[in-house]
Structure formats: C-alpha cells, structure tokens
Amino acid sequence: MTEQKIEANGVTLCHETFGDPGDPPLLLVMGLAAPMIWWDDEFCTELAAAGFRVVRFDNRDVGRSSWLSGRSGLARAYLLRSAPYSIGDLAEDAAALLTGLGIERAHVVGASMGGMIAQELAIRYPRRVRSLTSIMSTTGSRFVGLPSFRAAVSMLARGPRNREEYVTQSLGTFRLIGSPGYPFDEGRLRQRAERTYDRGVNPGGVLRQLGAILSAPDRTAGLRRISVPSLVIHGARDRLVHVSGGRATARALRADLDVVPGMGHDLPPEVWPRVIAGIRRVAGLSR
Template sequence: MAEQIAEVGGIELCHETFGDAGGRPLLLVMGLGAPMIWWDEEFCASLAAQGFRVIRFDNRDAGRSSRLRGRANLAQAYLLHSAPYSLADMAADAAGLLDALGIPAAHVAGASMGGMIAQTLAIRHPERVLSLTSIMSSTGGRLVGRPSGRAMSLLLTAPPRSRAEYVEMLVRTFRLIGSPGYPFDEARMRDRAERTFDRGVHPGGTLRQLAAIMADRDRAPRLRKVRTPALVVHGARDPLVHVSGGRATARAIPGADLDVVPGMGHDLPREVWPRIVNGITRIADRAEEVTPRA
C-alpha cells in the first residue's frame, strides 16, 4: 500500500502497510532519526508472508511525519530528565496510529530507540500490545547498554549539510556500528542514505529524540510488571547499545526470551532477517495461544 498520513494527537504520522488487511497486525517502530524505510521492504514482505499485516511508520521528527519544535538540551535531559517530549509521548503516537487504523491491539516490534518506545507502549498501554519484540535496545538503566566511546561520538557529530555529505556520513557510521560478522553492503547503504535524505532529514528532530531517550528513567522496575509475551534480540557485537542492555531487558520482563546473535552489531543484516522473522512469529504465536484472536 502507498504511504498515507494519519492525524494523531495533533501531529501527522506517515505510515505504510504490507500484507493482507485481515492479517495479524504487527507494528514496527524504528530508531533514532531513522524513517520507516529502514525496515526494508523485503523484510516487511517476509513478515507479511507469515500472515502479518505489517505497519511501518515514521516517528515524529523523522521522515515525512510532523517536525516538532523545541530545542533539545542534552545535559538537561540527562541530569534533570527534561526534554521537549518523552518516550511516553512517542508511545502514545504509536497507540494513536493503531486507533487511526482501527486496530485495538497489535504485535509490536521495535529496534533501538524503537525498542524503547515499544517497551513503553507495553508498560503504559498493555492492552494494545499482543506481543513485544525489543531489538538492539535497552532498559534505560545507566549502567547497561552503554555505547563505546567511538559510537557515542557519532551521536554528537555535527549534522551534514548536503545530500552527498549525509550519504558519506551514514556509510561511515554503519561501517563502525554495523555487524562485523556479516558482509557490509555499501551499495545498499548508499541507496538507503539517498532515499532517507530525499524523504526528509531533521537534525533538530533527531536531537529531540535523543533527548527523550536520555531523559527517560530506568524502565526495568516497570518492565517487571509487563505480562506480555516478549522476545529480546541483541547483537553480541553491538557497539552503540552494548549487549548488556538486551540482557537487562530480558531479565526485567517476566518470561522473556533472549536471542543474542553472534556477529551482529547495531543494524539488521540481511542474513539475520530469517532469524528475526522467525522469532517475531514465534512470540506472536505464543501470545495467541494465551489470548486467541477474535
């Protein structure tokens, strides 16, 4: 289906769906500064082939969704837990998108910041989440999931000014934070970077999203109350969100499965897609055994 715009809580969210309209709803939530196209079409098609109605969307301040206002102060976010908006606001966006699509509840998978949003959705709106898959994410605890020094420096680098500079920056970034155990597909990354830039890159919005991450408190105590069937996937060699973040997430959620993927960094290499698709399907099946679809 072509991209569409939904009005949600006073903002616009650009979204797209794959698969049968009567399929099991699966909401995909992407990470920091990343538009929905970072959930590759082939990956979405693989999930649709498992019977899901796949929904991907641009978070606020990314891609073709609304660009918000407010200057982010990262020191204030970290020390005072104050930001222009919160992960809870972004989780409310996700719930509002489900409302706009007439979906009472969905399976939810999130990557990186998207995993944090998905966790928050399960905490604050448990009736909306049938199953939870948190990929290369963390609990927000400050002693787990810490980035390497080089990876952290990437988050604080001045934004590129031109399309060409953006493409080179993204290629350099994913050479550093990507999966050392799998081939780096530079052509695919350049294509993704070009399409991302053309859909809209918002450096101020990325900083606001980063402030929301830094301002959030440790979710582990709240995750212990989550009863949603959950899967945690993490790369064993992730330099941006250390694997300790994934392990902490799995420990916090009662009964969660943990899949640590050898050689995987902070990306989703094509070779790992079947493993992740199978994991999402497995945890969705488990959830539906507990609460069958109407």
C-alpha cells in the first residue's frame, strides 16, 4: 500500500492499490474535493479481503494529483454549461489510469461526484467496465438529487485559511450532511480531515470540480444504454444529493436500488458490510 503517480490524459494521478494483483480489479472514484483517502484504508482492506484488487486515486485538482489553473465561474457553469473541464474529462482521466495500470476492464464504484464520473466512464467505455456501483450520486438532471438549502450554502462557504480552520469546517460539514442514523465519530473524521489537509487542500480545485458538476449535461439517455450489471446505493437521509437522484439513476440503469435507512452523504463504518456485499453481488462474486 504505497502511493504512486502515473501520467494519464495529460495530468498526473496519484493512486494506490490494495489486495492480490491476480484478483478482479475494482476502481474507486471519490467525489467533490475528496482525495482518495476518503475511501478509508480499512474499507479498502475489507474490499480486498472480499476478493478484489482495489485501486483508489486522487482526481485531478485534489490531493497529490495535478492541480490545474483557471477560474470557474459557478453561474457561468450552471447557465452556460461552461467550465475549465468537465465530468467527461474526469472520466477520461479514470480510463487513462486504467490503461496506465494495464487494466483492460474493471469493476467501478463511484461516490457522489465520483458516481457521476463512474457513470460517464461506463457510458463512454462500456467494454472497460465490468460492473457499475453508483453511490449517493445522481443523473445530472436538474430536477432530481437537489441539495437542501443548508447543504447548498455549506458548499459555498469561504475556504479555510489554515489547518485548524479546515478541520473545524470539515467536522461542521459532516455534522450537517453525514448520517444521522449512525454515531458521529468525531475522532475518525478529525483524523481524516487532518490527513487530508496534510496531503494538500486546493480551494481553486474545489471550484473547478464544482464547475464540472454544474456544467454537466443530463446523463439519463446515456445511462439507459448501459448494459453492464449495475447497483445504486443511496442514503435515505442524504441532505446533499437527495435520494431522488439515486432513484432516477436506478430507473435509467434498470438497476437494483438499495436505499440505506439513516445514511446521509457519507459512508459510516456501520454500513460497510452492506455496501461491500452489494458491490460483491453486482460484480458476480457472491451467490
């Protein structure tokens, strides 16, 4: 479990692998402003023990992958669908990462913005995706998956000026959007926030990634063309991406939908067994 870097689609992507190289590859794609370590080490280890070669990576503009330049006007992104880069570009990064690692086909799991990227990857490269699991994500339609007012405002808060502010802001965010049906593990989330800050926090990158989300077209028609085994997982109490986004995704994919009671816009350890069982099932590793 050592971080490595690879050139892919014109950017440098930091990545890490878990498990037996001979096991079926599984690509984990994380969301807005979220480095690969938000796929917890223990979660990745459990997925590896469940029979996968797990690959996680920092998307462009986050963590230790390439930080880009250019301003993203959010109003322009939403109204004119114009941004420094797109969800499609992020999907091309993921495809290039697989190529660079010598992986022809992979099971793909994406969370939040990562679910959008995973969906787009399956739309563009159906032969490279063995199964698709979309977690707490949406279709790109502007009529579903909308955040609550408080959650939307929290995403537009002023960026932190130092490590302490980042940790405090991160804890506040997850008190708001996290899973109210499960214990709030401040120690675990504080440690993750500290580690995230120490690996590199990029406020401009957050805006560019948000621009990619806001400028994205509706993927519903493309999702209907996907024929690989698919699963949609969503929290019943998600305040950032309303469960209607997951329901719309499942309808378009003709996929099973698992709405998890008490789960918000995160993956508390208590839901890991359920999520991992679902990933194994859609990947064909369980009977």
